[in-house]
Amino acid sequence: MVFKKMLGAFGVGAPAVDTVLPNPNTRPGLALPGQVNLTGGGHDVEIERISVSLVTRIEVDGADEEYDAFVEFHRADVSAGLHLREGQELSLPFQIGMPWETPVTDLSGQRLHGMTMGLRTEVSIRGTLDKGDLDLVHVYPLPVQERILEAFGALGFRFKGADLERGHIYGLHQSLPFYQEIEFFAAPQYAHGINEVELSFVTDPHGVQVVLEFDKRAGLFTGGQDSYGRYRIEHGEADRTDWAGVVDGWLREALEQHHAYRGSLGGHSSAAGYPPPGYGHGYDSHAPAYGHGYGGHGHHEEHHDRGPGMGGVLAGAAGGAALGFAAGMVADDIFDGDEEEAETDEE
Incomplete structure (x- = not known):
């Protein structure tokens, strides 16, 4: 251009x-x-x-x-x-x-x-x-990012939108003053417990931290609180696994954790004891196949001061509709003439 x-x-x-x-x-x-x-x-x-x-x-x-x-x-x-x-x-x-x-x-x-x-x-x-x-x-996306996005589409999730949030994700090193959230409507098989899922990637030369935020349905879980999962994936793992199965495992793990916690409360949905001890700081459960998950709040920490080959990038891969994204993707006008409002990142 x-x-x-x-x-x-x-x-x-x-x-x-x-x-x-x-x-x-x-x-x-x-x-x-x-x-x-x-x-x-x-x-x-x-x-x-x-x-x-x-x-x-x-x-x-x-x-x-x-x-x-x-x-x-x-x-x-x-x-x-x-x-x-x-x-x-x-x-x-x-x-x-x-x-x-x-x-x-x-x-x-x-x-x-x-x-x-x-x-x-x-x-x-x-x-x-x-x-x-x-x-x-x-x-x-990089290959590992693309495989994970494809997995959400294969599992029936529908793309809702994407944006950039100013600030940092709690517990992760970031070089940029913002992070991306890619949002999905829940697939039918998870809709009994999850409204939406927000996906964030924090990437470095060796791999990517995958951060999931689950918007829970009120009534099934304690007050309908959100919970989080974090998983570390190396770039070399992109073509070595069934990513639909891995992502399904992440989602079911989140559901099972909250079922287990609700059971420990005797089936009561009181927010007074939420989150359970260990959530948000030091709580780790082994995720299926890759990485570690964690639950609880404290996901985002706001700061108000300031590789792999190209593959199919040159032409763009086909099949967006098959991934469940086409309905939510449209061409965006470039900045709508507001570029003069840009701020300089002071790192």
């Missing part, structure tokens, strides 16, 4: 910029290549810096209400100290590494409803910064 924009912040006769992404499809942990094409304007200029950055939209819990904000979460320099002559044409290649925690925006060739991501080019001349237009970026 290409954007072309005169650098209006610098007045009449300013340079023009085209940013080109030969392939806007990528995955976490990969490098996204591109080039910035400059055309000199009506006079010579000294360009102090050219950089590109990844920008996305997140949900923020405000004092009175939730609202959307735009954040820049990763940046790479393209050039610095550049003399651009009148009418001169230059092409500057770049690569920006996608952080391992980059959220997934696309699956099976379709945009996840609620997800937006773009690459922004910034040019600084004489201390004045021009924030260029945004180029849409498509982030496809």
Whole structure:
């Protein structure tokens, strides 16, 4: 995709910029290549810096209400100290590494409803910064992420939506100031105890932490409280197991844990004793096949200060409808012209 924009912040006769992404499809942990094409304007200029950055939209819990904000979460320099002559044409290649925690925006060739991501080019001349237009970026899941998402579809879960929440997941190391939640309506075989499931991935070069939040039905479980499960999967395990069976095991484990706890209360649904001792801190049960699960509250900790081959990413895998996602996935307009509200992540 290409954007072309005169650098209006610098007045009449300013340079023009085209940013080109030969392939806007990528995955976490990969490098996204591109080039910035400059055309000199009506006079010579000294360009102090050219950089590109990844920008996305997140949900923020405000004092009175939730609202959307735009954040820049990763940046790479393209050039610095550049003399651009009148009418001169230059092409500057770049690569920006996608952080391992980059959220997934696309699956099976379709945009996840609620997800937006773009690459922004910034040019600084004489201390004045021009924030260029945004180029849409498509982030496809890593193989292990894709297998788990496919497993939810195979089990009959229906995609509800996806968003980015500002803050950190309790007990996990994160390099980005937000985390992704992918939401599903429960499949019929679990609907007696689960309303919805929210899935989060926290990924690093070696593997991924899978965090599940189960929205329980009131009446069956104590007050209908949510509970959580966390499982560690290595990247190399992507093609070595029956993921539908593993995910089914995670879900049934969550149901069994709450059945067992409700039984320990003598069948009473009083929230006074919830969660049971050990939940949320140090409670571990061996999950079927992989990882460790935990239950209870304390899932999210808010902070208000601030690999694998491409495979089918280039063309996009087919069969979204078969995975149960098609009804909830639509193309999202890129930022709706609000990119100037973006915040810079101060790590």
